[in-house]
Amino acid sequence: xxxxxxxxxxxxxxxxxxxxxxxxxxxxxxxxxxxxxxxxxxxxxxxxxxxxxxxxxxxxxxxxxxxxxxxxxxxxxxxxxxxxxxxxxxxxxxxxxxxxxxxxxxxxxxxxxxxxxxxxxxxxxxxxxxxxxxxxxxxxxxxxxxxxxxxxxxxxxxxxxxxxxxxxxxxxxxxxxxxxxxxxxxxxxxxxxxxxxxxxxxxxxxxxxxxxxxxxxxxxxxxxxxxxxxxxxxxxxxxxxxxxxxxxxxxxxxxxxxxxxxxxxxxxxxxxxxxxxxxxxxxxxxxxxxxxxxxxxxxxxxxxxxxxxxxxxxxxxxxxxxxxxxxxx
Amino acid sequence: xxxxxxxxxxxxxxxxxxxxxxxxxxxxxxxxxxxxxxxxxxxxxxxxxxxxxxxxxxxxxxxxxxxxxxxxxxxxxxxxxxxxxxxxxxxxxxxxxxxxxxxxxxxxxxxxxxxxxxxxxxxxxxxxxxxxxxxxxxxxxxxxxxxxxxxxxxxxxxxxxxxxxxxxxxxxxxxxxxxxxxxxxxxxxxxxxxxxxxxxxxxxxxxxxxxxxxxxxxxxxxxxxxxxxxxxxxx
Numbered sequence: 001x002x003x004x005x006x007x008x009x010x011x012x013x014x015x016x017x018x019x020x021x022x023x024x025x026x027x028x029x030x031x032x033x034x035x036x037x038x039x040x041x042x043x044x045x046x047x048x049x050x051x052x053x054x055x056x057x058x059x060x061x062x063x064x065x066x067x068x069x070x071x072x073x074x075x076x077x078x079x080x081x082x083x084x085x086x087x088x089x090x091x092x093x094x095x096x097x098x099x100x101x102x103x104x105x106x107x108x109x110x111x112x113x114x115x116x117x118x119x120x121x122x123x124x125x126x127x128x129x130x131x132x133x134x135x136x137x138x139x140x141x142x143x144x145x146x147x148x149x150x151x152x153x154x155x156x157x158x159x160x161x162x163x164x165x166x167x168x169x170x171x172x173x174x175x176x177x178x179x180x181x182x183x184x185x186x187x188x189x190x191x192x193x194x195x196x197x198x199x200x201x202x203x204x205x206x207x208x209x210x211x212x213x214x215x216x217x218x219x220x221x222x223x224x225x226x227x228x229x230x231x232x233x234x235x236x237x238x239x240x241x242x243x244x245x246x247x248x249x250x251x252x253x254x255x256x257x258x259x260x261x262x263x264x265x266x267x268x269x270x271x272x273x274x275x276x277x278x279x280x281x282x283x284x285x286x287x288x289x290x291x292x293x294x295x296x297x298x299x300x301x302x303x304x305x306x307x308x309x310x311x312x313x314x315x316x317x318x319x320x321x322x323x324x325x326x327x328x329x
Numbered sequence: 330x331x332x333x334x335x336x337x338x339x340x341x342x343x344x345x346x347x348x349x350x351x352x353x354x355x356x357x358x359x360x361x362x363x364x365x366x367x368x369x370x371x372x373x374x375x376x377x378x379x380x381x382x383x384x385x386x387x388x389x390x391x392x393x394x395x396x397x398x399x400x401x402x403x404x405x406x407x408x409x410x411x412x413x414x415x416x417x418x419x420x421x422x423x424x425x426x427x428x429x430x431x432x433x434x435x436x437x438x439x440x441x442x443x444x445x446x447x448x449x450x451x452x453x454x455x456x457x458x459x460x461x462x463x464x465x466x467x468x469x470x471x472x473x474x475x476x477x478x479x480x481x482x483x484x485x486x487x488x489x490x491x492x493x494x495x496x497x498x499x500x501x502x503x504x505x506x507x508x509x510x511x512x513x514x515x516x517x518x519x520x521x522x523x524x525x526x527x528x529x530x531x532x533x534x535x536x537x538x539x540x541x542x543x544x545x546x547x548x549x550x551x552x553x554x555x556x557x558x559x560x561x562x563x564x
Contacts, residue, residue, distance in 0.1 A: 068359065109460050113386035117373075120394025124366070124401070131359065131405045139405065146402045150395065170461055 003105040007084050014277070015242040016046035022288045029292035056231035061134055064228065068132035073229065073236035076125025080243040082118045086111040087250045088173045090260045090273035103260075103273065104173055112170040115251060116157055119206065123149040125240065126208075126215060126225050133228035141224030144299065145215035149206060151306040156202035158314035162195040162321040163188050163255045176259030180266075187258040194317045196256045198310055203248040205306065207241065210291040214299055249283035250276075338378055345371035359404050362397060369393040383461045 020035070020042065027034030036042040060069060085105040092102045108114055123146055130142015166188065167175045179186045189196045205212035216224030226237045253259060257279050260272030297305070348367030355361045369392045376385035468476045547553040 065359075068363070071363075108382065110382045110386045113383070113390065113461075117386050117389035117394060120390055120398075121370075123394075123398055127398070127401055127405065128363075131401075143402070143405060146398055146405070150398050150402075153394075 004085060007089070007105055008081065011081075011084055011243065011246060012239075014280075015239060015246055016050070018242050018246070018284050019049070019238075020045050021284070022291070025285070025288045026292050029289075050235070053232050053235035058233065059228075059230045061228045063134045065132040065134070068128050069228075070233075072125050072129035072132060073233045073240070074125075075128065076122060076240040077236045077243070079118055079122035079125060080240040080247065083115045083247045084243075086114055086172055087247075087254060088176055088259060089276055091265065091269045093269040093272075107171060107173055110170050111172045112160065112164065112175075112255075115247075116153075116160075119156075119244075119247075120150075120153055122240070122244065125237075129229065129237070130215075130225035133225075135228050137221045137223075138225050138227045141215045141217075141221050141227070145208060145225055148208070148212065148214060148302060148306075151303060152202045152205040152212075152310070155198055155306065155310040155314045156206055158311070158318060159195045159198035159202060160255060161318050162192045165318070165321050165325060166191060172254050172259075176254055176261065179258040180261045187256065187261070189256040192256065192317070192321070194313065194320075196252070198314050198317065199252060199256070201310060202306075203252065204287070204290065205302075207244045207248055209241075209245065209287055211294040211297050212302060213296060214302060217296060245284060245287055246280065249280045249287075252283055253279040334378060338375070341371045341374035341378065345375065359401065362400050362404060365400075366393050366397050369397070383464050 023045075024034040024036075024042065034042070035045045038044040038048045060066065086108055088104040090103040092100050095101050126145040126149070127142045130138045130140070130145065133139075163175065164170060167178050169175060175188075179188060208215050214224075215221075216226065218224075221227070226234055229237060253276060260276040262271060262275035265272045265275065345368050348364045348371060352361050352364035352368065355364060369388060373385040373388045373393070376382070376388060544553065548555050
């Protein structure tokens with residue numbers, strides 16, 4: 001229980017500061033200053049935002065389907081947070097008074113499948129939000145989100161099969177341990193570069209971020225699936241999006257970049273936590289950088305790219321990996 | 330006091346039963362679909378209690394994550410109305426009672442007449458039956474033939490679905506077929522249809538041509554003013 005609470009608090013704080021970092025970095029890219037008034041250099045801005053979200057009036061559209069309308073943001077945030085428990089945040093460390101502490105909340109035989117399963121449930125939050133709001137822009141956003149997420153989920157899952165074939169386990173802790181040693185040359189990204197690129201692209205599409213943010217394309221759909229949401233319900237969707245960014249970054253780090261591995265971890269295991277979060281911060285920065293740089297896809301381009309390019313390349317990656325493993329063993 | 334496992338079983342079983350009743354009783358198709366998702370998730374919880382985590386994960390990924398998303402997608406896309414109440418039909422009710430009685434009898438038979446020694450489950454060695462590795466090994470050694478036959482069956486179903494979906498009228502027309510249509514149209518006069526010129530057919534994604542065609546159409550309908558002819562340069 002304590003582990004779950006600590007993981008939630010740490011992740012939610014990181015997520016809150018990701019939002020601030022996104023605003024500051026986007027401002028830097030666009031030659032602006034960004035929020036810098038609340039606290040030193042704007043560091044208290046997330047708390048001001050949260051307070052504002054809580055104090056705003058909840059507006060429920062008159063002809064919406066009330067039950068589903070309330071249920072949708074709950075599904076979104078629960079599905080986003082549930083995957084946190086299987087990630088190894090670091091190796092087992094020795095605390096002065098507590099003895100050895102494992103930095104993974106729940107080690108499972110099926111951790112990777114669990115992550116994929118919970119992620120695939122997350123699409124309901126967005127689809128149901130779009131449907132229940134009784135607004136055509138919301139509905140279009142919800143439909144787009146459902147179509148996009150089930151399309152890119154396939155290539156996301158298939159891009160991970162190569163890693164699973166190499167490591168022979170679905171347990172994330174074991175996968176990380178197998179990547180230790182050899183000064184980083186055991187990281188899966190070196191053996192699975194194609195799988196890593198496919199995963200990265202699919203993960204960006206799966207989290208509905210630029211350049212795949214069609215479900216909330218503001219030039220066409222006002223705000224997409226969350227047009228009718230206000231106050232804390234909107235904040236839940238917003239948080240779910242950033243928690244999802246965080247979890248797909250964690251999965252990329254765990255599976256491809258060696259998790260908590262880094263120089264000196266064998267002597268000082270605590271360093272592993274910092275390496276882990278450092279790699280995640282790199283991915284989060286990549287997300288923000290892309291948002292400041294790339295334009296949005298058109299919907300037919302998105303579908304063609306997902307089904308006609310990404311999926312065949314992912315299958316090709318599996319075949320290549322299987323062939324190499326067969327001839328090496 | 331109950332064991333935690335028993336409490337979890339009661340929780341998930343109750344959730345599954347409640348969602349199942351709601352699935353049958355609801356009139357709004359979307360509520361029915363949400364109830365069915367609830368049933369699947371609760372069943373996944375029961376599978377985990379039975380030490381079969383792989384089946385639980387696959388249950389959520391395949392049924393809750395893929396199939397039901399498609400069902401909800403279709404319900405949203407077609408905007409299916411609520412079903413109206415129909416008067417009760419005694420034929421259906423009697424059939425339902427008969428089938429329910431058979432199911433109940435089966436359950437009772439298994440409960441009272443099939444002897445399963447309880448002690449077998451509590452063997453000393455760690456159970457490996459539900460784990461991913463043992464399922465994978467089993468599928469690719471002992472049960473390879475059923476596995477391959479099932480794969481062929483699924484492939485057949487996919488091909489069948491494709492061929493049903495791509496009926497003649499819905500096949501995306503290639504440019505040459507469109508040109509042929511345009512030629513036919515002009516030779517027969519085309520009835521009330523506007524004669525189609527093969528050059529006018531705009532490929533999807535050609536935004537410039539789409540914009541020009543829209544503008545042309547609006548000008549023809551009188552919704553927009555034609556662009557003024559170029560003014561002569563004043564001296």
